[in-house]
Amino acid sequence: MTIGSIIAIIASALSICVAVTTLIVFFSNRKAKVKNEGIDEGKTQASLDVIKLQNESLLQGNHAIQSQLVDQNTRLAKMEQTVTDAHLSEIPKQIAALETSLKSAHKRIDNIERIKK
Secondary structure, three states: OOHHHHHHHHHHHHHHHHHHHHHHHHHHHHHHHHHHHHHHHHHHHHHHHHHHHHHHHHHHHHHHHHHHHHHHHHHHHHHHHHHHHHOHHHHHHHHHHHHHHHHHHHHHHHHHHHHHO
């Protein structure tokens, strides 16, 4: 064997070692990259799940509030109808008529008392 062939064999061996090392590093990095992408996707999915739960909770709270508002509106409508049916707006007129009638009655009573004296 000559020195040239020994150098060629050593160069070939080094090339094979570099190729094997490159493949090992490539597959190792690829595995780490896939693992990191999986971790990131898991974190994103967990965050989305938390947001989804919070939205559902808010929606339930909104539905409860909306239901209470509907109940309050129903009660208010009933009370407004009761007030309308009671003709409360006519009460001041009726009080004024009663006061007038009462004054008239007092005058008549006073006249009757004067006549008796």
